[in-house]
Amino acid sequence: MKIGICGVGTVGASLISLIKKNQDEIGRKLEDEIVIHQVALRRENPQCDLTGINITNDIYEVAKNPNIDVLVELIGGTEDAKDLVLLAVKNKKHVVTANKALIAMHGSEIFSAARQMGVCVLFEAAVAGGIPIIKSIREGLVGNIISRIAGILNGTSNFILSEMASKKQPRAFDEVLKEAQKKGYAEADPSFDVNGIDAAHKIVILAMIGFGIKVQFEAVQIEGISEICLEDISLIDEFGFSLKPLAVAFRISDGISLRVYPAMIEKEKVFSKVDGVTNAVLVEGCSVGETLYVGPGAGGDATASSVISDLVHLSRGTNIPNEGFFDLNEAPTIEDSSIDTASYVRLDVKNITGVMASIASVLKKNGIGIESIIQREVSETIARIAIITSIVNEKVLDESLRQLDELLAVISAPTKIRIFKS
């Protein structure tokens, strides 16, 4: 099988070196060979030995090269990448890509073109780096009706929340972000990571394959982690939870909910222990129940591992596994307001007699139970009250928070963080 690689950054360099290094191992498993026939790059990568490989500066040359069976798209971005992939498909080449934004934004168009041409577009590397989560959902759990997928899909955010919660040395968001940038875990512009866009791209892809729905990036409700403060982290810990940057897709009746938000998970759960830059995906199926997949979500070698998995899949001549997924339903996305959840609510209040009674009264009036409560003195005049609510409709809770905010004793807008139940 002859492949052409477009883009030789971190992942491309790892891919080329791994294919060379593991040629024997892959050959043993495959009874075939993966040959790098051409590489397109804008500038040379000194980490990468391209001896003996045909090099071009024109990515589109690879897409048109009649000797190439599979184009590996590693240029990133969405516009050029889309043109490139569509051109390759038009030229009857299979495509393997690590580009989550591309699939999340233009997946439907690309898959439909691929179907017409009878080729396959694979994207294991686009979600959760080296974890074979696409294959697990699409093939390993194929007998299940998937009810929920929840992922820690952004390593930068998970690193930041983990470090903020460090027992040894808790630090505020800004400080940890700077450290993450220094360590290379966060980009110079970290907004896609900490604002949840990156995780949203990924959950849209997982929802597509898990539920058989069209990619619908615009439907994701996105909340980032930049508003999280150390006070909340500490109270969340005291309540027995960890805070994780989650991306969650689930099915209720005929709708699908797609959301990205920081969520609390009970500390006893394995899922809550996934710290640092590590990724994890929890998949719930009707017959298997809960399964969890944990591993490196980024890094050249880990991502290249997933690219190779797709290449081998194609080389084995497997019937196109997305076949059944091209006829994706337009599942409606459901309103946030129709979701029930337990939440953490934090209020800073004047330290005066009767304030707890007024808060409790507002909650009671709205039918919201108090599962657990912590009160701390912030100063002589200010108290901090943190509450774990019963499971309630989010719209009802949000309306109650508005009412609480109007109480004279409440001195800052209430903070709400949802609890993820597994």
Added chain:
Amino acid sequence: MKIGICGVGTVGASLISLIKKNQDEIGRKLEDEIVIHQVALRRENPQCDLTGINITNDIYEVAKNPNIDVLVELIGGTEDAKDLVLLAVKNKKHVVTANKALIAMHGSEIFSAARQMGVCVLFEAAVAGGIPIIKSIREGLVGNIISRIAGILNGTSNFILSEMASKKQPRAFDEVLKEAQKKGYAEADPSFDVNGIDAAHKIVILAMIGFGIKVQFEAVQIEGISEICLEDISLIDEFGFSLKPLAVAFRISDGISLRVYPAMIEKEKVFSKVDGVTNAVLVEGCSVGETLYVGPGAGGDATASSVISDLVHLSRGTNIPNEGFFDLNEAPTIEDSSIDTASYVRLDVKNITGVMASIASVLKKNGIGIESIIQREVSETIARIAIITSIVNEKVLDESLRQLDELLAVISAPTKIRIFKS
């Protein structure tokens, strides 16, 4: 695709009901149908609706039925199952089995027969129930040279060790075992589970696909968990570890080590948090690094989920994925004595002056460092000393333990528990 199912116990009943229930979902993904053409059973299972299905009492009839494409072997045991599977293969049928003992004991013979006939024998359900671990290693991580596989593969043992370590109500081995039997987590004869045989069957299978070696059950060094006592559990916890029933396969130089033993894992590791009957498999690959797979290791529905995954795999007409694995090397298994590991050592000693000095002297003489130590008074005359050793050769450690046992002050044979580093 027409299938015949032999054996309608828990898994068989789940499988039949799932195929019926999820017909539409499977059809959507597959653009084909899985039709249950015949079922062979010894006695009727009242949980199972077999209306409209051809029933026989003769399993071999299914293996010879010319209308059947795939035989699903769910009768268990090794002798009849082996005859059945070989007969099906001889009749050019693919086989899907959940039978770990069959694959662990007779895998080489079966795979070689399958290769000759050009059919495929799949066994996702044989290891770790609903976790798609076979597919993940064989396909998802195909680009990796696998260096280590470690699994919590026996739910009964994991349940017992988890309950023994329960903070609320620690209980001794025998008591928890009785509870496990009452809950249906352990068989009336639990020896295969608690003695490590079951886990050994499974690690042999994972090693076969991970390392491309022949199944070699007789090479597994097996230690069960029945000797673990509450004193050790408590000290292990104090040292900051959890105790897990592990099955470990790893590669050093040209050899493979295959072992089953209770092992300590640092509490910060996600792997250490997998409690109860849940299974988990840690896979280390050269490019992906560490990935972890967690889920239900048993149960009808979870196991049936894996059987369906294999059926869909066959139905998609995938090139036989074991192809490359039939030419399995005879990798030599290495001697335990060539393995280096840190360990926990517990000694009950006479509470007399100088005893610690004699112990330390024996260890020092053998080049064994003391990383951490806890001393507890058991009675006025007896002290308990627990030590975490440096990483040392196991043979050296075992010899040191023999020397310690000879000290006059040491009143019972030293206990050794290995630490699993990840």
